[in-house]
Amino acid sequence: MAARQLRKLDGIVDVATLTGAQVVALGTRTSAVMTNNENFRDRFLETVNRTGEQFWPMPLPEELRASLDSPVADIANIGERMGGMLVAGLFLKDFISPDLPWLHLDIAGPAYNESKPHGYTTVGGTGVALRTLLAFAEDVAGR
Secondary structure (H helix, E strand, O other): OOOOOOOOOOOEEEEEOOOHHHHHHHOOOOEEEEEOOHHHHHHHHHHHHHHOOOEEEOOOOHHHHHHHOOOOOOOOOOOOOOOHHHHHHHHHHOOOOOOOOEEEEEOOOOOEEOOOOEOOEOOEEOOOOHHHHHHHHHHHHOO
8 A cells, every 4th residue: 555645734724603802893794814824814815705704804913922821831721801802813823833824713703693684694503604614625725
């Protein structure tokens, strides 16, 4: 049996209903996107424009990272309350190699629609990000 050649990752995309701060910042219809690689994010946002989902780029301000420092742990799991969504993104960023393109999608608000239906979104679980993730994977794979 021939040895299989491992392919290097093009990037990592994580999707989470991570913070209530996302809802405060962007409401219930717009998800946040944070990254360590602006080109990867821009490529993702081009896909978003085609799929019709709503994502807004958010910064990862380095000055907020210090709030995750801990005297007893490698990193605290809660930092500065103000800018909480951004602090959560910085927390996740600590676990990603700087040379690996990474996107964090915080879908806390849009993940569940408690209001009335809108567009193709019904009441209940929305499946937000699925359309864009599928199209993005096809784009990255060159289809």
